[in-house]
Amino acid sequence: MHEFQYRQNELYCEDVPVKTIAKEVGTPFYLYSAKTLLNHYRAYDSAFASIPHIITFAMKANSNLAILRLFAREGGGADIVSAGELYRALQAGVDPQKINFAGVGKTAEEIRYALESNILMFNVESSQELRKIDEVAGRMKKKARVALRVNPNVDPKTHPYISTGLKKHKFGISIDKALEEYKLAASLKHIEVVGIHQHIGSQLTETAPYVDALRRLLGLVEELKKLGIDVQYVNIGGGLGITYDDETPPLPKELATAIGPLVKDLKCILIMEPGRALVGNAGILVTKVLYTKEGDAKKFVIVDAAMNDLIRPSFYGAFHLIQPVIRRERKPITADVVGPICESADFLAKDREMEECLPEEYLAVMSAGAYGFAMASNYNARPRVPEILVNGDRYFTVRDRETHADLIKGEHIPDFLK
Ligand code: LLP
Numbered sequence: 175m176h177e178f179q180y181r182q183n184e185l186y187c188e189d190v191p192v193k194t195i196a197k198e199v200g201t202p203f204y205l206y207s208a209k210t211l212l213n214h215y216r217a218y219d220s221a222f223a224s225i226p227h228i229i230t231f232a233m234k235a236n237s238n239l240a241i242l243r244l245f246a247r248e249g250g251g252a253d254i255v256s257a258g259e260l261y262r263a264l265q266a267g268v269d270p271q272k273i274n275f276a277g278v279g280k281t282a283e284e285i286r287y288a289l290e291s292n293i294l295m296f297n298v299e300s301s302q303e304l305r306k307i308d309e310v311a312g313r314m315k316k317k318a319r320v321a322l323r324v325n326p327n328v329d330p331k332t333h334p335y336i337s338t339g340l341k342k343h344k345f346g347i348s349i350d351k352a353l354e355e356y357k358l359a360a361s362l363k364h365i366e367v368v369g370i371h372q373h374i375g376s377q378l379t380e381t382a383p384y385v386d387a388l389r390r391l392l393g394l395v396e397e398l399k400k401l402g403i404d405v406q407y408v409n410i411g412g413g414l415g416i417t418y419d420d421e422t423p424p425l426p427k428e429l430a431t432a433i434g435p436l437v438k439d440l441k442c443i444l445i446m447e448p449g450r451a452l453v454g455n456a457g458i459l460v461t462k463v464l465y466t467k468e469g470d471a472k473k474f475v476i477v478d479a480a481m482n483d484l485i486r487p488s489f490y491g492a493f494h495l496i497q498p499v500i501r502r503e504r505k506p507i508t509a510d511v512v513g514p515i516c517e518s519a520d521f522l523a524k525d526r527e528m529e530e531c532l533p534e535e536y537l538a539v540m541s542a543g544a545y546g547f548a549m550a551s552n553y554n555a556r557p558r559v560p561e562i563l564v565n566g567d568r569y570f571t572v573r574d575r576e577t578h579a580d581l582i583k584g585e586h587i588p589d590f591l592k
Pocket of ligand 1: 232234235253276373375376377411412413414447448449450451486490544545
């Protein structure tokens, strides 16, 4: 359930009319609901209340400082994939002891920064990386806590671009080779093996792939025990889906019911890294209709937001519901909702059955809180849009709209061109 609801045909975010913000802030902008973020976090946290656990928010989904702070205040941590994300998390006040560092290509510099910051652990994805972490930790006279990311070869039955746990994927260490890698890890002087990690994909709409993958992982945990390697943390990754259209993904409590029996006697701390499930339906992108146009083959609704603001429709063919901010009686149409960018792939919706729109009216692109602003770019020299957070009957700008000056920050014209 989210807090973007109509009251007498007008869309509200919590107790604030979306139109009021649009008028004051200008469009396009991202709009988040603090109450929805909290509800989503608490739904996860309470579903797993009977199992010792840490929720490390996959901040790649949305790394705004205010959102990171909101989860941190609830006791959440962060799943990071770069030094930049570590910096953001620390700036937002996330406890380093609740930060895990994932990714196939951590640089020596990033490893050093993470060790210096005393993060909870690295999720290691190859033996070369393991040796690199050992080497950097050795130079710093430290021990690095690690989990190995195991690729369980389970099909998460999601979009191929966001599925990660099959043999053909670049992620993790094959489950067949994991034992060998653990032996290597245990033998390295500056490595402390503390956990095991998996992440099989994103936008999962069933619990079965989690259960399959976790069973395989726990089989490995048993074998490790026989070798005297005791893992204290089992990380099941993120990936729980959300409703964009008519999907019915499991709720956190259904996930807890499915995997609880497998982990309850483990005496391990469970780590979960949800991204989309916490933020996806807690945010929308608000845009304004500029023009409408009847092409020879199609109708177009041209809006002021574009693929640089929300790339998911063009990149993954993702569906985002588009709703008018003010509802009225209208004629149904089938149209493409497109932005001003000079690319045919610049669309927010294709062949969408929707209601006729008028120039100057506001539209809400729903379920845009995850991988929305986070994947935005400056393509076509478009300043990135502001992010607004509503709390009750008040709203706060949690990121300013970029200016034209921001667009050229850090660029230089060399002397020979002056
Ligand atoms: N943990 C790891 C190691 C991950 O790689 C990811 C996402 C997550 C957790 C969080 O997954 P989530 O709970 O959000 O599904 N840009 C794509 C999604 C890419 C996901 C990448 N990894 C999209 O817009 O659908």
